[in-house]
Every structure is written in C-alpha cells, then in structure tokens.
Amino acid sequence: MAEIILHQYAxxxxxxxxxxxLGVKGLSWRRVDQPSIMPRPFLTxxxxxxxxxxxxxxxADIYCDTGVILREIDRRFPDPPLTSTYATGAVWAMRNWAERAWFAATVAIVFGARGESVPQAFIKDxxxxxxxxxxxxxxxxxxPLMAGQWRANADIVDSQLAAAGPFLFGAQATAADLAAYLNIWFLKGGDPDAFARLTAGLAHLIGWTQRISAFGHGNPADMSAEAAFEIAVRATPESPASSVGNDAQGLTPGMRVSVMPDDYGRNPVVGEVVFVSPQEVAVRRQADGAGEVVVHFPRAGFWVTPAA
Ligand SMILES: N[C@@H](CCC(=O)N[C@@H](CS)C(=O)NCC(=O)O)C(=O)O
Known part of the structure; x- marks a missing residue:
C-alpha cells in the first residue's frame, strides 16, 4: 500500500x-515540512x-482538511477506530464544533497575547x-471575552470526560478527542498563562490532555516536497468507491464542479466528480507537471458549485 505523506509544519x-x-494508530508515515506562509510550489x-x-x-490521491483526512486514515487503518460504535454521529458533530467554534476563541486569545511578536510576512499572508x-x-x-468562551467550551469537555472518560466517548480516543485537543495544544503553546488560568480546576480535562499527548506521533520520516511531488507524478489515483446516490445537490460522477471551504482560504479547486457521498466529494484533475490526481474534500464546511 502507498504510504501516508503529510504536508504540514511543526x-x-x-x-x-x-x-x-497517526500516533493513536501507531503508524509510520512521511513528513513533508511546508512553509507556514505561501508560496508552496510543490503542493499547490x-x-x-x-x-x-x-x-x-x-x-496521486490528495486529501484536503482534517475532516476528510481523519476519515481516510480510519478507512485505511481501522484499528483502533477513531469513532465510537454507539456515538459515531456525535463524534463527528463534536469534531466540527471543536475545530470551528471553540478554535475561534483559541485563536483570538493566542494572537491577542502574541500579536506584537508575529512577523509582518505572516500577518500579510x-x-x-x-x-x-x-x-x-x-x-x-x-x-478577555474569548477567555469566557474558551472556559465554557473546556467545561463541556471536562463534564463529558467526567461522565464517559477516560476519553470523550469512552475507552478509546476518537476524532472528537483529537479535534478538541487542538485547542489545548494551541493555547498551551501560545499562551501558557491563559492555559493555566482557564483549565484550573478542570481535573478531568487535565488528565485527558496528558493521555492524548502521550499518544505521540507514530513514526515520521522526513521527505522533501519535491520527492512527494515526484511520487504523485509516478502514481495513478486509486479507483474510487461507488458514489452514494440521492445527493442533496444532485452531484454525480462526471460533473465538472468547483470546491472551496466556506470559511477562509476560499480558493476554488475545479475538477470532475469521481466520488460523492454525504461526507465526501472527490474530483479528478490534471495537476500541472504531475498528471492526473484526485483531490478529496469533506462535504461539511465545503461548497460545491457547478463549473464550466
Ligand atoms: N478546517 C481546516 C482548517 C485548516 C487550517 O486552517 N489550517 C491552518 C494552519 S493550522 C492554515 O491552513 N493556515 C493557513 C496556511 O497555513 O496556509 C482543517 O480541518 O484542516
């Protein structure tokens, strides 16, 4: 099986x-360090x-957004699962909340505290x-307003852990745990004082934070962006599974569409639908210099519109 390549920055x-x-699953994977600002000439x-x-x-399959990335990792490596048998829908709903609503508060606190030290090039980007x-x-x-929001959200997590722990939906970490942890990781690293203040007394959350960080990252091995691009050049996209019918927008394989996030970074990606389900849309396109690729997106949080 082709290996997982993650385009990321620390x-x-x-x-x-x-x-x-990848740590929860104990996987070996390839880590491609991308710059934290544009351009990314071997990724775009x-x-x-x-x-x-x-x-x-x-x-030659490219997965955009953690929503579809987590589902795909789980599909390829189901053990241990990132969902819960009795709360699958709740896992994904909580994931969506944690990475959007809660993260908005986290970002405001961190950048409010560190704004002066943020480089100009990053601000412009x-x-x-x-x-x-x-x-x-x-x-x-x-x-300060967001501090109240952050604590309210952290308290939701703490009370869920008290009821169902050691993880949010029981014995195993799910996609909801990982997305909720995003807020812990970013606040703890970005504004440790606010983190200490806003988690004071949340004993379940603090213990859970330690359990999640103990998973580590599996076994990453570095790869250059050029080498990852070469892999796409040589590979053929995998055959898509059959699409699920009755699409809400009437999408079917063969349609030409444009896909973009509905929040920020609304850069449209145009291609021909090869797979569509209530949770995913995948489009085939010609990548400049790399031949045919298939780009996968989640449906939740992404707009799909007809393209010429
Ligand atoms: N909903 C997206 C959010 C991704 C996101 O906003 N990532 C940040 C970095 S942590 C980003 O892309 N910032 C702009 C950039 O790096 O170009 C996801 O779940 O993947």
Whole structure:
C-alpha cells in the first residue's frame, strides 16, 4: 500500500490533529515540512489551489482538511477506530464544533497575547487568507471575552470526560478527542498563562490532555516536497468507491464542479466528480507537471458549485 505523506509544519495546530491520529494508530508515515506562509510550489499544483495545512497525500490521491483526512486514515487503518460504535454521529458533530467554534476563541486569545511578536510576512499572508486586516487592537479587546468562551467550551469537555472518560466517548480516543485537543495544544503553546488560568480546576480535562499527548506521533520520516511531488507524478489515483446516490445537490460522477471551504482560504479547486457521498466529494484533475490526481474534500464546511 502507498504510504501516508503529510504536508504540514511543526507549529500548525490542525496538523497536530493528524500527527496525533497517526500516533493513536501507531503508524509510520512521511513528513513533508511546508512553509507556514505561501508560496508552496510543490503542493499547490497537487491540490489545484486549496491552500490550507494539513494536506495528506497517498500516491496521486490528495486529501484536503482534517475532516476528510481523519476519515481516510480510519478507512485505511481501522484499528483502533477513531469513532465510537454507539456515538459515531456525535463524534463527528463534536469534531466540527471543536475545530470551528471553540478554535475561534483559541485563536483570538493566542494572537491577542502574541500579536506584537508575529512577523509582518505572516500577518500579510493571513490577511490575504482571511480577506480581513489583522487588527491587533480588536484581538486584544476580544481576548478577555474569548477567555469566557474558551472556559465554557473546556467545561463541556471536562463534564463529558467526567461522565464517559477516560476519553470523550469512552475507552478509546476518537476524532472528537483529537479535534478538541487542538485547542489545548494551541493555547498551551501560545499562551501558557491563559492555559493555566482557564483549565484550573478542570481535573478531568487535565488528565485527558496528558493521555492524548502521550499518544505521540507514530513514526515520521522526513521527505522533501519535491520527492512527494515526484511520487504523485509516478502514481495513478486509486479507483474510487461507488458514489452514494440521492445527493442533496444532485452531484454525480462526471460533473465538472468547483470546491472551496466556506470559511477562509476560499480558493476554488475545479475538477470532475469521481466520488460523492454525504461526507465526501472527490474530483479528478490534471495537476500541472504531475498528471492526473484526485483531490478529496469533506462535504461539511465545503461548497460545491457547478463549473464550466
Ligand atoms: N478546517 C481546516 C482548517 C485548516 C487550517 O486552517 N489550517 C491552518 C494552519 S493550522 C492554515 O491552513 N493556515 C493557513 C496556511 O497555513 O496556509 C482543517 O480541518 O484542516
């Protein structure tokens, strides 16, 4: 089986979700360090324009967003599972909440605390990504309000752990645990004082944090971006599974569509649908210099529109 290649950078909190998933599974994988700002000349041609991190590559199949990456890792390596037999839907719902609603509070606190030390090039890059100015004063004003939000969200996790622990849905870590941990990892690294203050007294959450970090990252081996690109050049995309019918938007294989995130970094990726289900859409496209690739996206949080 082709190996897992993760395009990432060390300080990316979303990449930490995937690195930890690979740790939960005890997998060997290839780590490609990408710059934390654009350009990414050996990655963008493979995604077709999607610009966020992490991106997972398996041969000529490219997976964008942790939503589809976690599902795909679980499909390929089901043991131990990243879902729970009695709460599968709740696992994914909690994942979506943790990586969006809760993370918005985490980002505001961290950048409010560290804004002055953020390099100009990074600020310019993220302004282009979000389409909004990086307003340090607004972040500083928001930080105390967001502290209340952060604690409310952490308390949800703590109470769920008290009821169902040692992990959020029982004996094993799921996608929900990993996405919730994103907020812990980023706040702890970005503003340790706020982390100590906002987790004080949440004994279940603190114990759980240690259990998750103990999973580690599996066995990564470094690979250059050029070498990963060469792998895509030589590989053929895997044959897609059969699509699930009755799509909400009437999508079927063969349609030409454009896919983009609905929140930020709305760079459209255009291709021909090869697989569609309520949770995934995959499109075939010609990658500049790498031939045919198939790019996979989650449905939740992504817009699919007809393309010319
Ligand atoms: N919902 C996405 C969010 C990914 C995301 O926002 N990643 C950040 C880095 S942690 C990013 O891409 N920032 C801009 C960049 O690195 O280009 C996911 O789950 O993968």
């Amino acid at each position: 300080t990316s909190p979303y990449a930490e979700i995937v690195r930890t998933a 041609p493979l995604t077709g324009g999607y610009r966020r991190i992490p991106v997972m590559q398996v041969g 993220r302004e282009a990504l979000s389409g909004r100015p990086f307003d340090l004063n607004a972040l500083k004003t928001a930080a």
